């Protein structure tokens with residue numbers, strides 16, 4: 001007897017997103033802040049043409065497409081095209097400078113690099129050195145060699161057949177020690193998370209999303225774009241966040257997603273009132289802690305309770321406050337419950353589960369959890385427990401009602417305006433400077449960015465250090481959000497009896513620098 005093998009459905013994320021496009025492909029899918037209107041047909045055709053271009057290059061399966069371009073709808077189409085063609089998308093923050101890009105490209109060895117024409121002069125040699133065969137440009141005014149080449153390709157394309165555990169994207173996330181690690185996310189990770197959020201956040205017909213975040217990290221690229229596309233929802237698209245213009249568009253929208261800084265800046269707009277948000281259904285915050293003051297002020301001004309959720313590059317979204325009041329209220333200073341299908345636990349030092357209110361390490365298991373770090377099997381093994389939970393590096397607690405809150409981090413990390421800054425990386429650069437003995441970077445509370453870096457540096461014997469010069473040197477080499485907002489030169493760093501730098505003391509010393 002023979003059995004006929006059942007045809008597996010295509011697990012390509014793009015196929016699921018495409019299936020959710022509305023029947024009328026000519027209605028508006030994206031409206032930009034500079035008055036461009038893209039239909040669903042435009043998204044379909046544009047991504048098909050770029051996918052055909054990529055597929056025509058004869059790349060190996062699993063080829064990486066590294067992209068460092070300004071935010072534009074075409075950049076989003078390039079992401080969709082990469083999924084569609086079955087390759088692996090590698091987004092890079094536009095603030096990264098050459099040393100940072102050199103590391104990512106050298107480590108990921110992408111077959112294709114797409115950069116802005118402004119940066120081509122320094123990106124191309126870096127890409128060539130890493131063996132990249134194809135470099136294209138893409139600018140935010142719909143020009144560049146990528147679109148020129150894609151214009152010659154067919155606008156029809158069948159999404160490449162993918163299995164759920166095939167790679168879809170690599171997101172670099174910095175490490176406390178050593179260099180950044182590439183978190184490998186599969187089609188299955190991304191789709192399962194998008195589907196869970198679609199139902200948990202009650203996405204419904206007629207929803208319109210304001211998209212004001214960058215599209216090179218989890219929040220703007222996955223949570224926001226997948227959310228809107230999987231619901232066939234229009235996006236009002238801001239290339240750069242502008243609080244006044246965003247508030248002005250709130251009456252045309254129903255859903256907004258932002259990092260806490262976006263909420264702080266909108267609250268500073270006198271035009272933000274109950275009338276402005278009359279059609280809004282949901283405000284979502286994440287990527288960094290939302291201060292309870294912001295949560296309360298937003299409620300008082302708009303009548304809306306912000307829904308705070310928690311995620312990371314390795315796990316996409318893992319917890320969320322409830323949308324539906326039947327499941328509970330949205331509680332400020334908490335990140336809610338584990339999402340359906342996701343297991344989240346808090347473990348004590350001894351590996352035993354913490355009781356209600358006890359503080360421990362947050363660990364997660366589920367279809368959302370990544371496939372490991374790119375070419376770092378050792379590191380991957382270290383970050384998982386024996387029973388398969390991923391160690392988030394966040395420290396938290398679960399209260400008696402099951403709400404999870406993040407109370408700290410076991411990883412030495414500063415989150416500034418929603419971007420991660422790893423002190424070890426910045427200290428490494430400072431320590432290499434002439435005359436520097438050692439340095440420490442600590443986070444200080446900041447009214448706009450939530451937290452910012454403050455550098456404390458000690459000189460070698462006989463050397464004189466100028467804090468302004470140190471900051472200027474860093475600016476020339478590192479992404480702008482990593483630059484310490486202040487730098488102090490001290491004779492020595494405080495140490496404990498083991499000789500370890502006491503960062504807690506420095507944090508205490510500088511905590512009022514920007515807020516008092």
Ligand code: MLC
Nearest residue numbers: 213217218219241261287311312416417418419449480481
């Ligand atoms: C800009 N600067 C920052 C900064 N952004 N400094 C610290 N932290 C930041 N985040 C610098 C600028 O270079 C400038 O320096 C000065 O601060 C003032 O800049 P600005 O004009 O006020 O900044 P702006 O361009 O408006 O950007 C601020 C911002 C942006 C908040 C809009 O940072 C942003 O879009 N953040 C969102 C990050 C995000 O999407 N995170 C999601 C990660 S995903 P100078 O010296 O030039 O004056 C993730 C997982 C999850 O974490 O759970 O979602």
Ligand code: AMP
Nearest residue numbers: 173286287288289309310311312313420
């Ligand atoms: P990233 O590595 O950029 O994906 O950043 C993920 C980190 O952002 C998490 O490990 C948390 O430390 C932090 N984070 C995300 N969402 C929240 C939140 N709602 N509250 C506090 N921290 C958050």
